[in-house]
Amino acid sequence: MKLHILLFSFLFTIVVSGQERFLTKQGYTSFFSSAPVEDIKADNNQVLSIIDTSTGTIAIAILMKSFMFEKSLMQEHFNENYVESDKYPKAKFKGQILNFNSLDQNEQEVTIDGNITIHGVTQKLETLAKITRTTDHISVQGSFPLKIADFNIKIPSVVVNNIAEIVEVSFALDHKPYKK
Amino acid sequence: MIRKTKIILINAVLIIILAVIFISVTVFNKPHTDVSENTPNFYLEATNVLEEFQDNETQANTKYLEQVLQITGTISELNITDEKGVISLSDNDSFGSVMCHIDAKENSKLTTLKVGQMITIKGICTGYLMDVVLVKCIILN
Numbered sequence: 397m398k399l400h401i402l403l404f405s406f407l408f409t410i411v412v413s414g415q416e417r418f419l420t421k422q423g424y425t426s427f428f429s430s431a432p433v434e435d436i437k438a439d440n441n442q443v444l445s446i447i448d449t450s451t452g453t454i455a456i457a458i459l460m461k462s463f464m465f466e467k468s469l470m471q472e473h474f475n476e477n478y479v480e481s482d483k484y485p486k487a488k489f490k491g492q493i494l495n496f497n498s499l500d501q502n503e504q505e506v507t508i509d510g511n512i513t514i515h516g517v518t519q520k521l522e523t524l525a526k527i528t529r530t531t532d533h534i535s536v537q538g539s540f541p542l543k544i545a546d547f548n549i550k551i552p553s554v555v556v557n558n559i560a561e562i563v564e565v566s567f568a569l570d571h572k573p574y575k576k
Numbered sequence: 577m578i579r580k581t582k583i584i585l586i587n588a589v590l591i592i593i594l595a596v597i598f599i600s601v602t603v604f605n606k607p608h609t610d611v612s613e614n615t616p617n618f619y620l621e622a623t624n625v626l627e628e629f630q631d632n633e634t635q636a637n638t639k640y641l642e643q644v645l646q647i648t649g650t651i652s653e654l655n656i657t658d659e660k661g662v663i664s665l666s667d668n669d670s671f672g673s674v675m676c677h678i679d680a681k682e683n684s685k686l687t688t689l690k691v692g693q694m695i696t697i698k699g700i701c702t703g704y705l706m707d708v709v710l711v712k713c714i715i716l717n
Contacts, residue, residue, distance in 0.1 A: 421675060421707065422655070422662060441660065442677065444705040459703035461641055462711060468608040475642075485637055485703050 418447045418534045418571035425458060425567040427542070429560040436470060436559065438463040445569045447534055452496025454508065454536070456489040456569070478549050479515050487514045493527065493536075503528045508536075517547045525567075532573055539566040611679065611698055611712045614644045622649025622665035622674045629704040630672065640701040645710065647674055648696045654689060661686045663697065663715075664707065672706055676713040685715045 423443030429436040442462040446455045460481035465471040475481040491510015499506070505524055512521040525538035541562045544551065551559050618640065625647060629636040649665030652673055656662075661683055666673035676697045678686065689695065699713030 421705070422657070422660070422677075442675075442702065442705070442709045442711065457705050459705065459709060461702040462709060464711070467604070468606050469604055471608075482637075482641070485641070486705075 416448060416450045417574040418449060419574040420445050420569050420571045423456070423567065423569040425565065427463075427563045427565045429563045431558050431560045433558045436465070438465045438471070438474070440464070443567070443569065445536075445571060446574070447493070447536075447571055449496070449534075452493040454489070454491055454493055454510070458487040460485055460487060478544075478551070484514075484516045487512070489513070489521065491521070493525075499527065499529045501528070501530050508538075514542075514547045515549055519546050534571040535569065536571070537566075537568040539564055541565070609644065609700060609712075611644060611700060612714050614698075616646035616698055617643040619646045620648070622647050623667055623670060626666065626670060626672055626674055626708055629708050633704055637703060641703060643701055644698060645701050646696060646698045646716070647676070647710070648694065649674060651689060651691050651693050651695055654686070654691055656683075656686055659683065663689070663695070663713070665695070665697070672708070674710060675707040676710045679712045679714055682714050689715075 421444050422441060423445045424439070424441050425443050426437060426439045440458060440462045442459055444457045447453070460479050461475060463471070463474065465474065489510055489512045491508050494507045494509060496506070503526055506527050507522060508525050509522045510520075511518050513519075521540065523538055523540040525536050528535045542565050543562050544559070545561065551561075625636075625640070625645070628639075647665065650667060651663055652666045652668060653664035654661075655664075659680065661678035663676045663678060663686075664673040665676065676699055696716040697710070697713050698716055699710035702709050702711055
């Protein structure tokens with residue numbers, strides 16, 4: 397809840413002062429689970445991500461129902477049984493891109509350090525990402541492993557061979573200067 | 577006589593097994609909601625649905641998530657990148673919009689659209705971030 401307020405106030409400050417924010421509403425994220433019985437992949441093209449260039453802060457919000465699966469039954473199980481997206485409709489991340497202000501225009505590897513909230517559970521997350529920053533564009537991409545059990549998501553023993561304990565999360569966020 | 581009963585029994589068991597396999601395969605491969613073939617659960621104006629989400633997001637989520645919405649509004653922004661079309665519907669006074677992510681098979685229709693035009697779109701609502709998000713949208717007119 398605290399994070400929710402933080403994110404909201406963060407969004408609100410953007411409305412007030414427009415300039416130093418870069419934003420995307422069409423960011424991409426996916427997760428991939430590889431298990432003995434099957435591989436499962438889901439894509440989401442509706443990620444909201446905001447970078448404050450004065451501080452290097454990044455805030456990301458993701459709609460759980462925007463994850464698209466190959467099979468509709470998987471999507472149904474994901475939303476209803478595992479992440480309970482009626483109760484927890486969003487996943488969030490708020491963090492810091494380290495050494496943000498020393499970046500030049502070349503692609504570089506940076507560390508992003510922050511907190512991720514999924515299924516109502518907040519965990520620390522530190523990951524490497526590739527970042528390219530120009531005057532009208534900031535692209536951030538990378539991937540990291542996520543342990544399902546860390547977020548209090550229970551996988552029934554019947555499907556334990558269908559779903560991996562650790563899923564690979566990928567992201568590609570292409571920010572543009574925010575103007576309204 | 578016993579032999580005959582046995583054969584009938586074996587056949588019955590076989591039929592039941594086949595039926596179970598058939599049903600589970602159909603359930604497992606249940607198709608995704610086809611937006612173009614579904615009658616909308618709600619007919620709405622873009623500004624109204626945006627207001628509903630801004631006023632009470634939880635309530636609007638309960639009402640609209642995973643539902644097929646048919647929404648009419650003015651195009652405030654058109655965005656086509658990497659074969660992905662996104663149409664934003666809003667009047668320019670409001671902060672936020674209804675963002676419609678267009679289904680790839682509708683891409684040919686995107687070229688004829690202009691900002692400022694009135695349009696009706698049908699899609700599945702997945703929630704609200706800064707905008708109300710609709711996916712798998714098809715363009716009606």
